[in-house]
Amino acid sequence: MNRILLAIPFLYFFKTRLNSKTAILFFMYIECLAAFLILLYSGYPAFKLLSTILLNYLAFISLYEIGYIFNDTVSVKSETSPRKRLNAENKNTAVISVWILVRIISFLLITASLKMFNNANWWTFYAGLMIVFAFHNIIKKNTYRIFTFFSLAFFRFYSPIFFLVSTAFFLKTLPGVLIFYIFFRTITYMDSKGLLNIPDRKKLPFKVFYCLCFLPLSTAFSLFTNEWMILYFNLYCLFFWAMLLALNKMGIAKAE
Secondary structure, eight states: OHHHHHHSTTHHHHHHTOOSHHHHHHIIIIIIIHHHHHHHHHTOOGGGHHHHHHHHHHHHHHHHHHHHHHHHHTGGGGOSSOOOOSOGGGGOHHHHHHHHHHHHHHHHHHHHHTTOTTOHHHHHHHHHHHHHHHHHHHOOOHHHHHHHHHHHHHHHHHTTTTTTSOHHHHHHHHHHHIIIIIIHHHHHHHHHTTSSOOTTTTSHHHHHHHHHHTHHHHHHHHHHHTOOHHHHHHHHHHHHHHHHHHHHHTTSSOOO
């Protein structure tokens, strides 16, 4: 049964990466809800939002999970302190081949349903994603994988909305996403791989302080450019970590 469930797109990601309450909340609030609100703010028709975001995300995660599967079965062998996310029985070549085939078919079906087969930007975006993930899995030195991780974070955040907003609106969101999502996740990745020494990195006060420290920059940038998305995203993330910290202090939510 475990093999069958892991063959379904998204469930592999859920099982192997969303393995804590904080990780699930971060995914739901910083990635899913943020994508929904960005599209809503951009003026995208509200009645199409959920179905369109869901389909775009499923297309993305279908391919992204292939990178995860490769990482967990092949790349993990060359890591000095690997995270063993799969047991021996799930590393069977036939099982893995089925998982990958299901994901490729899912991606192609969603591409067809979204009428993206003739969209050059669609194929360019996903070709870029797969090339970066291939490099990420092939490169053995974690010091070099920092840069591929940075790029993967970009693809991951923008996958549900990249084809639904204008270029001008995309550029408005980019500074905030770079600082409060991509850079934030990159330093987390570096610390987890022993490339940085940030003892407090997993603690909620550190995450709150991170957002607080960028408030002056976000405010100044917004005032100088008259574009407020970076400040909105700063406050959005600050609210998330501050609420978790407050709930943690009250003993309601036990999370770092």
